[in-house]
Amino acid sequence: MSPASSQTLRVDLGDRSYDIVIGSGLLAGCGEAIRAVSRGKRAFIVTDDNVAPHYLDIVRTSLEQAGMRVDHAIMPAGEQAKSWDNLGRLLDAMLAVRSERKTMVVALGGGVIGDLAGFAASILLRGVDFVQVPTTLLSQVDSSVGGKTGINVTQGKNLVGTFYQPRLVLADTAVLRTLPVREVLAGYAEVAKYGLIDDPHLWDWLESGGGAAIARLDEQALQRAILASCTAKARVVASDERESGVRALLNLGHTFGHALEAEGGYGGPLLHGEAVAVGMVMAFDLSVAMGLCPPADAARVRAHLAAVGLPVVPPQVNGQPMNAERLLAHMASDKKVSDGKVTFVLAHGIGQSILCRDVDPPQVLQVLQQAVTVTT
Ligand SMILES: NC(=O)c1ccc[n+]([C@@H]2O[C@H](COP(=O)([O-])OP(=O)(O)OC[C@H]3O[C@@H](n4cnc5c(N)ncnc54)[C@H](O)[C@@H]3O)[C@@H](O)[C@H]2O)c1
Ligand SMILES: O=C(O)C(=O)C[C@@H](O)[C@H](O)[C@H](O)COP(=O)(O)O
Ligand SMILES: [Zn+2]
Numbered sequence: 001m002s003p004a005s006s007q008t009l010r011v012d013l014g015d016r017s018y019d020i021v022i023g024s025g026l027l028a029g030c031g032e033a034i035r036a037v038s039r040g041k042r043a044f045i046v047t048d049d050n051v052a053p054h055y056l057d058i059v060r061t062s063l064e065q066a067g068m069r070v071d072h073a074i075m076p077a078g079e080q081a082k083s084w085d086n087l088g089r090l091l092d093a094m095l096a097v098r099s100e101r102k103t104m105v106v107a108l109g110g111g112v113i114g115d116l117a118g119f120a121a122s123i124l125l126r127g128v129d130f131v132q133v134p135t136t137l138l139s140q141v142d143s144s145v146g147g148k149t150g151i152n153v154t155q156g157k158n159l160v161g162t163f164y165q166p167r168l169v170l171a172d173t174a175v176l177r178t179l180p181v182r183e184v185l186a187g188y189a190e191v192a193k194y195g196l197i198d199d200p201h202l203w204d205w206l207e208s209g210g211g212a213a214i215a216r217l218d219e220q221a222l223q224r225a226i227l228a229s230c231t232a233k234a235r236v237v238a239s240d241e242r243e244s245g246v247r248a249l250l251n252l253g254h255t256f257g258h259a260l261e262a263e264g265g266y267g268g269p270l271l272h273g274e275a276v277a278v279g280m281v282m283a284f285d286l287s288v289a290m291g292l293c294p295p296a297d298a299a300r301v302r303a304h305l306a307a308v309g310l311p312v313v314p315p316q317v318n319g320q321p322m323n324a325e326r327l328l329a330h331m332a333s334d335k336k337v338s339d340g341k342v343t344f345v346l347a348h349g350i351g352q353s354i355l356c357r358d359v360d361p362p363q364v365l366q367v368l369q370q371a372v373t374v375t376t
Contacts, residue, residue: 007223009230011145012238016165020145020234022226024219026172027058027133031066034131037167038068040102044094045072046117047108048081051135054178059108059133068104071097080267081112082151082158090120104129104167110136110183111143111272115161118149122164131168136179137187137214137222138273140171141194141229146237146250152266156333157258163242171230173222181215185309186273188214189253189280192305194229196280197249200351202228207300211308248336249353252345253279256368259330260314263322269315277310278371286367287346290359297349313374324368328361 006023021033034043043063047056052074063070073093075081094105105128107117114132121130132144150161176184188211195203205224206214213221233250240247257272257279264270270278284301287293306312314322336343344364346356 005223007227009227009234011165011234013165013241018166018168020169020171020230022140022171022173022223022230024172024174024223026170027055027175028062030059030133030170030172031062031064031068033168033170034063034104034106035066035068037129037131038102038104039129040100040104041068042100042103043068043070043106044097044099044103045070045106045108046075046090046113046120047072048075048077048110048113050077051109051113055108055135055175059106063106071099075113075116077112078267079112079152079261079272082116082266084151084153086116087120087151090116091124094120094124099124099128101125101128104131106131106133107144107166108133108135109139110134111139114139114143115149115158116151118147118164118166119151119161122149122162127164129167130164131170132166133170133172135172135175137176137184137226138190139187140173140176140226141187142190142233142250144169144171145230145233147241156330157261157266159333159335165241169230171226173219173226176217176222181309182271183273184215184217186271188308189273189277189305189310191225191229193250193252193276193280194232196301196347196350197232197252197353198351199228199232203350207304211304215308243335248343248355249345251336252347252353253277253281253283255279255331255334255336255342255344256282256327258334259327260322262330263327264315264317269317270311274311277305278312278314281305281312282367282371283344283346285370286344286359286364287348289363289367290346290356292354292356293347293349297347300350314372321372324365324372327368327372328365331364
């Protein structure tokens with residue numbers, strides 16, 4: 001199945017361990033690989049209406065050639081698909097074709113489809129297996145690995161969901177050729193995140209041309225970025241699957257970012273990766289304000305993300321700057337809140353992220369106020 005150039009990583013979770021296969025041109029042979037980890041001979045593909053015209057047939061045909069019966073559902077594209085309504089519709093569609101306990105759910109799409117289909121798989125018939133076939137850079141470097149599934153609700157981002165690991169991840173870099181540039185850059189923000197958390201060499205490479213190479217979809221650069229990100233994520237997930245400690249570092253930029261997404265409206269002005277880019281800049285600004293991080297490192301983060309074409313300040317909404325107090329209020333629903341206090345992911349510098357509970361809300365507010373003012 002795997003083209004000669006593919007690479008395989010393992011996520012080590014005992015009897016729930018699984019492979020991440022990374023390579024160009026994997027889709028055509030995905031049926032055999034999925035059949036090999038399936039308990040039965042049925043598959044249910046979940047995809048969206050942008051991905052379906054490009055890749056549904058090739059995946060369906062490959063699964064059928066591997067001897068599987070295939071059903072599918074096509075969800076609306078975009079962040080708004082991660083909702084109660086769409087979860088209900090998807091479960092109805094799965095039940096309408098009498099999906100069985102041995103049916104394999106195939107999440108064919110970006111992080112939205114992965115999160116939604118993974119959540120549906122985790123509760124359908126009290127849990128059926130699923131595989132991730134990520135089709136965006138963001139999902140190949142981050143969301144397809146680690147088993148976080150979920151939807152957005154009125155109270156906040158990803159607040160309802162499960163930890164539920166896939167049986168296999170197949171990341172075919174060839175599918176990134178049809179991805180809009182803006183989406184490539186949004187995925188790039190999560191790659192940069194891995195450099196900023198604990199891999200200064202990755203960051204140096206990104207800054208010194210690796211980032212530009214990824215943005216123009218250079219194959220070697222893509223594979224290096226996906227491999228580095230997935231290796232880091234697999235290691236963290238294996239040691240702290242349910243985020244009782246170190247996994248929270250993968251949330252760098254997300255406490256701010258999720259607040260920006262919630263305030264802008266899901267499917268609003270910022271894609272998830274864009275919100276993470278702005279959020280990482282804010283996390284570094286807060287680290288500087290708290291005397292934890294040299295200002296030069298925060299300046300490098302801002303300059304590099306801006307240079308590749310990512311936003312580094314919050315956008316305006318309906319011609320108005322975002323409201324800093326409201327952004328702060330959104331942070332109170334962060335999943336890293338305990339005893340009423342948010343644990344922030346801050347940094348001593350590039351590649352030196354830390355978890356910090358001793359953060360003064362007024363200091364956070366000041367960083368937010370400064371950031372929203374820049375947009376006016
Ligand atoms: N579970 C996790 O660990 C985790 C990690 C990071 C992000 N996420 C979640 O992932 C979501 C963001 O995922 P995303 O950035 O992949 O967005 P997405 O799933 O919305 O995909 C982005 C857009 O690209 C289109 N698309 C996908 N693949 C394509 C292709 N190959 N060619 C052309 N168009 C294609 C989609 O239809 C969509 O319009 C957010 O909801 C975020 O919360 C989850
Ligand atoms: O896998 C993780 O852990 C992450 O934090 C990865 C993030 O990129 C991702 O956006 C995740 O969904 C955020 O998790 P949440 O628990 O804050 O919703
Ligand atoms: Zn993320």
